[in-house]
Amino acid sequence: MNLAELVARWRALESTERIAGAEWSFAAEWARDEPGRLVAGCLLLSAAGWLFYLRFQPRGRPAARMALAACRSVLMASLLLILAEPVLRLSIVGDGRPLVCLLFDGSQSMAIEDPLSEVETARLAAALGTEPTAGPRGEAKGATSQVYRVARVDWLRALLNQRTNNFQRRLQDRFRTQAYIISRADGVDPLPPASDGAAGDFDEWSRGLTAECPLTALGSALSDLGRRPGTSGLAAVVVFSDFDQNSGPSAVEAARRLGTPVHTVGVGPTTIVDLSVALETRALLKKAERETPRIALHQTGLDGQTVAVRLSARRLGRSAVDQDEVTIGRRMVALDGPTTLVEFPYVPQEAGRWRLSAQADLVVRASRPPATSAPRESHLENNRADREINVRDDFLRLLFVEYEPTWEWRFIKEVFHRDSLVGPAGFRTFLRSADPQVRRAGGLFLPSLTPSRGDFFANDVILLGDMPGSTLSTQFCELVKEFVGKFGGGLVVVAGPRFGPGQLAGTPLAELLPVTADPGARVHDDRPFELRLTPKAAQTDFMRLGDDDAENAKAWRNLGPLNWYQGVTRVLPGTVLAEHPNDVCADGRTPQPLIAVRHYGNGEVVYLGFNETWRLRRKFGERYYRQFWGQMIHRLGVSHDPVAGKYVEIDIQAAPTSPERRSVVRNVELQRELAAATGGKSYDLLNAADLVDDLRPPARPDTRLELVPLWNTWPVFCLVVGLMFFEWWARRRVNLP
Numbered sequence: 162m163n164l165a166e167l168v169a170r171w172r173a174l175e176s177t178e179r180i181a182g183a184e185w186s187f188a189a190e191w192a193r194d195e196p197g198r199l200v201a202g203c204l205l206l207s208a209a210g211w212l213f214y215l216r217f218q219p220r221g222r223p224a225a226r227m228a229l230a231a232c233r234s235v236l237m238a239s240l241l242l243i244l245a246e247p248v249l250r251l252s253i254v255g256d257g258r259p260l261v262c263l264l265f266d267g268s269q270s271m272a273i274e275d276p277l278s279e280v281e282t283a284r285l286a287a288a289l290g291t292e293p294t295a296g297p298r299g300e301a302k303g304a305t306s307q308v309y310r311v312a313r314v315d316w317l318r319a320l321l322n323q324r325t326n327n328f329q330r331r332l333q334d335r336f337r338t339q340a341y342i343i344s345r346a347d348g349v350d351p352l353p354p355a356s357d358g359a360a361g362d363f364d365e366w367s368r369g370l371t372a373e374c375p376l377t378a379l380g381s382a383l384s385d386l387g388r389r390p391g392t393s394g395l396a397a398v399v400v401f402s403d404f405d406q407n408s409g410p411s412a413v414e415a416a417r418r419l420g421t422p423v424h425t426v427g428v429g430p431t432t433i434v435d436l437s438v439a440l441e442t443r444a445l446l447k448k449a450e451r452e453t454p455r456i457a458l459h460q461t462g463l464d465g466q467t468v469a470v471r472l473s474a475r476r477l478g479r480s481a482v483d484q485d486e487v488t489i490g491r492r493m494v495a496l497d498g499p500t501t502l503v504e505f506p507y508v509p510q511e512a513g514r515w516r517l518s519a520q521a522d523l524v525v526r527a528s529r530p531p532a533t534s535a536p537r538e539s540h541l542e543n544n545r546a547d548r549e550i551n552v553r554d555d556f557l558r559l560l561f562v563e564y565e566p567t568w569e570w571r572f573i574k575e576v577f578h579r580d581s582l583v584g585p586a587g588f589r590t591f592l593r594s595a596d597p598q599v600r601r602a603g604g605l606f607l608p609s610l611t612p613s614r615g616d617f618f619a620n621d622v623i624l625l626g627d628m629p630g631s632t633l634s635t636q637f638c639e640l641v642k643e644f645v646g647k648f649g650g651g652l653v654v655v656a657g658p659r660f661g662p663g664q665l666a667g668t669p670l671a672e673l674l675p676v677t678a679d680p681g682a683r684v685h686d687d688r689p690f691e692l693r694l695t696p697k698a699a700q701t702d703f704m705r706l707g708d709d710d711a712e713n714a715k716a717w718r719n720l721g722p723l724n725w726y727q728g729v730t731r732v733l734p735g736t737v738l739a740e741h742p743n744d745v746c747a748d749g750r751t752p753q754p755l756i757a758v759r760h761y762g763n764g765e766v767v768y769l770g771f772n773e774t775w776r777l778r779r780k781f782g783e784r785y786y787r788q789f790w791g792q793m794i795h796r797l798g799v800s801h802d803p804v805a806g807k808y809v810e811i812d813i814q815a816a817p818t819s820p821e822r823r824s825v826v827r828n829v830e831l832q833r834e835l836a837a838a839t840g841g842k843s844y845d846l847l848n849a850a851d852l853v854d855d856l857r858p859p860a861r862p863d864t865r866l867e868l869v870p871l872w873n874t875w876p877v878f879c880l881v882v883g884l885m886f887f888e889w890w891a892r893r894r895v896n897l898p
Contacts, residue, residue, distance in 0.1 A: 182252040183251050184249070185248075185250075186247070186248055186250060187245040187248070188246035189244065189245045191245075199242075202241050206237035206240075209234075210231075210232075210233035210237050211230045211231075211234055213233060214226045214227070214229050214233065215230055218897060220896065221896070221897060225894075225895045226895075229891055232884055233888060236884040236885065236888065243877065245872075246870065247870075248868050248869060248871060248872075249869040249871055250867075250869075251867045251868075251869060258335070258337050259337070259858040260336065260337045260338075260339065260395055261338055261339075261396060261399065261858075262338075262340070262341065262395055262397075263332075263340045263341070263366075263398075263399045263401070264343065264386060264400045264402075265317065265341070265352070266401060266428070267343045267344045267373065268372065268374040268375070268377040268405070268821055269373065269375060269821040269822075270372075270377060270403055270405045270429075270821040270825075271312070271317075271402075272313070272314060273825055274311060274312050275310065275429060275430050275539065275825070277309045277311070277430075279309065281309075282311070284847065285847065286319075288846060288847045288848075288849075288850070289319040289846065290319075290323045291319040313403060314371070316428060317367070317428060318370055320846060321367040322367050328849070328853065329366065331853045335856070336396070339351070340369075341382075341386060341389075342369060343374055343379070343382045344371060346375065346381065346408055346409065347409075347696045347697070348381060348385035349382045349385050349386055352366050353366070353368070353369055375700075376407055376409075376700065376821070377402070377403075377406055377821065378406070378408040378696045379400070379402065379406050379409070379412035380406070380409045380410035380411050380412040380414065381408075381409040381410065381415075382415075383400075383412060383415035386398070386419070395419065395420075395421045397421060397424060397841070398416075398421060398422070398841075399423075399425075402425070402427070402428065402832075403427065403428050403429035404425070404827060404831045404832045405821065405824055405827075405828055406828065406831055407710075408696050412835060413831075413834055413835060413838050417839060422836075422841040422858070423835050424842050424855075425832045425841065425843045425844065426845065426846070426849050427827050427844070427845045427846075428827065428845075430825075430827060431826065432462065432826065433461055433825060434462035434537060434539055435463075435538055435539050435540055435543070436459070436463055436496075436538060436544055437460075437543040437544070437824070437825070438520070438543065438546040439456070439457040440454060440455075440457075440472075440518075440546040440547070440548045441454065441455045441457065442454035442550065443550070443792075444549070444702070445550070445582060445795040445796075445798060446509050446550055446553070447552070447554075447556070447581055448509055448510065448511070448512050448552055448553060448554040449508060449554075450508070450581055451508050452506075452508070452509070453505070454472060454489075454507055454517060454519075455502055455503070456470060456472065456502070456503040456505070456521070457501075457503075458496065458501040458502075458503065458521055459499060460496050460499065461499065464496060464498075465495070465496065466495075466524075467494065467523075467524040468521045469491065469492075469522050470491070470493075470503050471488065471519070471521075472488075472489040472490050472491075472505045472517065473486040473487060473488050473489060473518050473520070474486065474516070474517050475515065476515055477513070477515060477516055477549070478513075486518065489507050490505040490506075492505075493524065511552065512552050512553055512554040513552060514551055514552075515550050516547055516549050516550075517550060518546070518547050519545065519547075520545045522544060523538065543822045543825070553582070556583055556584055557583045557795075558583075558587050558589070558619055558622075559583055559587060559588050559620070559622050560589050560620045561574070561624040562590070562591045562623065562624065562625050562626060562628060563590065563591070563592055563593070563626035563627065564594055564629065564657075565593070566594075567772055569626070569655060569772040569773065569774065570590070570592075573624070573790060574588060576786065576787050576790055576791070577794070582795065583794070589605065590607065591607045593628065593632055610632075610634065610637045611634065611636050611637050614640070617640050617644065618643075620650065621798035622651040622652070622653065622797045623641060623650065623653070624652075624653045624655060625641075625652065626655050626772065627655070627656065627657020627658070627660050627661070627772065628660060629660045629664055630665065630668060633664070633665075633668060635668075635669070638670050641670060641673070642669045642672070642673060644764070645673055645761050645764035646764060648763065649763035649764045651764055651767075651794070651796075651797020652764065652765075652766045652767070653766075653769070653797070654674060654766065654768045656769060656772065657727075657772045658684045658727075662676070662678040662682075662727055662770075663678050663679050663727075664678075665678050666678040666679065667680065673766050674759075675733045675736040675737075675758060675759035675766060675768050676729040676730075676733070676768055677729055678729055679728065679729055682728050682729065682730075684727055685726055685727070685744065685753075686724055686725035689724050690722060690723055690726075690741060690742055690744075691720075691721075691722055691723070692717065692723060692741075693739065693741070693742045693752075694717060694739050695737050695739065698739060701758065702796055703788075703789055703796055704789075706777075706785045706789060716781075719776075719780050719785060720776050720777055721779060726753065726755055726770045727770045728746075728753055728770075729746065729753065730747050731746050731747060731748060731751065732754045736754075736757045736758055736759045737754045737756070737757045738758060739756035740752035740753060741754075753770070755769070756770070765796075765797055767793060767797070774790070777789060
């Protein structure tokens with residue numbers, strides 16, 4: 162067995178792959194850029210090992226001392242080589258079999274149990290070679306017909322577990338296959354490699370199928386798939402999903418960037434009788450001021466039907482028993498079109514935490530002719546939507562700390578002066594460059610950053626602008642840290658071009674940030690760029706600037722190209738809402754964050770790497786700008802109770818109901834568009850078996866590079882430990898101390 166075969170077994174390469182070449186290199190920058198330093202270091206360490214035994218260890222026979230000197234020299238040189246991080250670059254060539262990637266939807270909508278008639282269930286079971294073992298459930302529709310409810314993911318498992326004419330076996334016979342699942346909102350995870358089928362076991366993929374991801378982000382999944390190692394020679398991609406895209410970038414654009422045909426297999430019904438409810442209202446309301454919660458009724462198959470809509474409120478007390486529901490309003494609504502909006506005026510009369518609930522039920526009229534049966538809904542769990550709100554009898558208090566007036570400072574001041582929950586009485590600022598006499602005059606300006614503890618903790622949200630570190634006293638930083646961590650206050654750090662977040666490095670405030678500030682960083686203004694939203698932005702209320710994805714994208718495009726941003730060293734995982742499209746952090750992989758958020762103690766901190774969100778006003782006036790800052794401040798101020806000195810834990814969601822339950826119908830339009838835009842074909846579970854025969858991608862030998870780190874492997878560990886043990890053992894044998 163040659164070296165190539167040994168490496169192939171070590172890396173668990175497929176039998177159809179071979180190693181075409183191998184090169185040694187070093188990952189450490191100092192060793193890669195200046196190999197002379199590495200050679201000189203190894204020689205010096207080797208010489209030190211020989212010098213130690215031949216000059217300073219006179220005991221023992223010369224031959225034994227030379228052996229020990231050689232062992233010590235190799236050991237010390239090996240340690241330096243480990244610090245240089247040696248890697249092996251392998252060129253791996255396939256045999257020409259096309260590579261096909263299968264992408265399975267693992268979102269929560271795949272757990273929906275679709276009601277199917279006995280005939281529909283029998284057709285699916287026959288096509289998949291299985292039996293409808295998950296049903297029947299529900300009430301009989303007739304004397305001989307029943308409703309079966311089977312989860313969508315279970316139908317996918319049935320497709321993969323066929324024992325005759327197995328779908329997975331046929332794919333493996335003709336193609337090299339890799340399978341992935343959408344198990345998170347920002348990418349995909351690989352499924353276990355398929356077996357060779359020798360024992361007839363082809364259910365590795367089906368065992369890995371889950372339905373737990375809270376969002377369907379097909380665009381992010383396809384983009385991540387294209388970045389995966391070993392997918393550069395893709396011949397085709399097959400997507401199994403209900404295509405309920407509700408988060409992330411455009412799936413069609415991401416599919417086009419793959420540069421390969423994308424075939425789609427639809428799961429779930431294309432038409433269904435269903436009514437779903439969404440409740441939209443602000444999370445923070447003011448006592449005795451009018452609010453208009455909006456209820457959106459989404460329906461399919463119910464045109465012309467009448468529903469009874471009810472909006473109610475329940476006071477959430479601090480005890481385990483909540484108060485009874487109070488009806489805010491009732492209304493009979495005729496459904497006309499896919500979406501009907503219903504508004505109820507609401508004037509909260511008591512401060513505290515409340516849960517608003519919207520309920521919609523079909524009205525079955527007794528006068529209906531016997532020949533026309535009332536439509537039967539498929540899913541009833543989405544007929545109710547809840548939203549937790551906080552009603553305050555006082556205004557929100559904002560403190561904006563800034564060095565000098567900026568456009569952001571001016572426009573934020575204007576927005577909240579006109580906000581009913583803040584107003585002129587609730588907005589205060591400390592402007593470092595302001596005349597001391599103006600600051601002492603009171604009113605809008607504060608004379609000092611460190612007032613009494615009672616006055617300081619009376620704030621609900623603190624905005625910290627572009628301040629030099631020398632003006633931020635330790636007392637102020639400690640007060641802010643206690644304000645956020647203990648009392649649940651909100652902090653917004655807005656980086657400016659003059660000083661930047663590096664000024665916070667080494668202060669107590671650095672611990673609060675969702676990023677690691679670089680004290681030596683400079684402003685990045687070499688080229689304009691457009692901010693890019695992450696999948697997490699769709700789950701964050703203040704990042705949603707439109708009623709749907711299209712309007713939200715339009716609002717953020719209105720920001721236009723940005724000319725600069727402040728860079729950071731690294732970012733905490735799972736906190737970034739918007740990022741730079743090209744620049745990365747110090748690790749070389751993580752995009753530079755532009756907007757990030759994190760919880761710290763009982764409060765929350767938002768970081769902005771630029772102070773030009775005022776550009777959102779460019780075409781549409783204050784609409785999106787006010788919405789961005791208003792939703793953010795209301796969110797941060799909800800959990801803070803300055804009067805009681807306590808905090809209230811409350812979950813603020815961008816959507817009152819799960820996005821995966823808003824629509825229970827397969828998005829056939831997106832499914833077909835994905836396939837048509839890339840030259841693929843569209844299927845469903847009834848004809849999915851035809852997909853294997855229709856796949857005829859050209860054979861093209863693919864070559865991929867694989868980096869194998871050698872410095873952190875078991876052989877290297879055993880070598881170092883073995884040399885150390887041998888030297889210890891040899892010294893004992895020759896009686897060296």
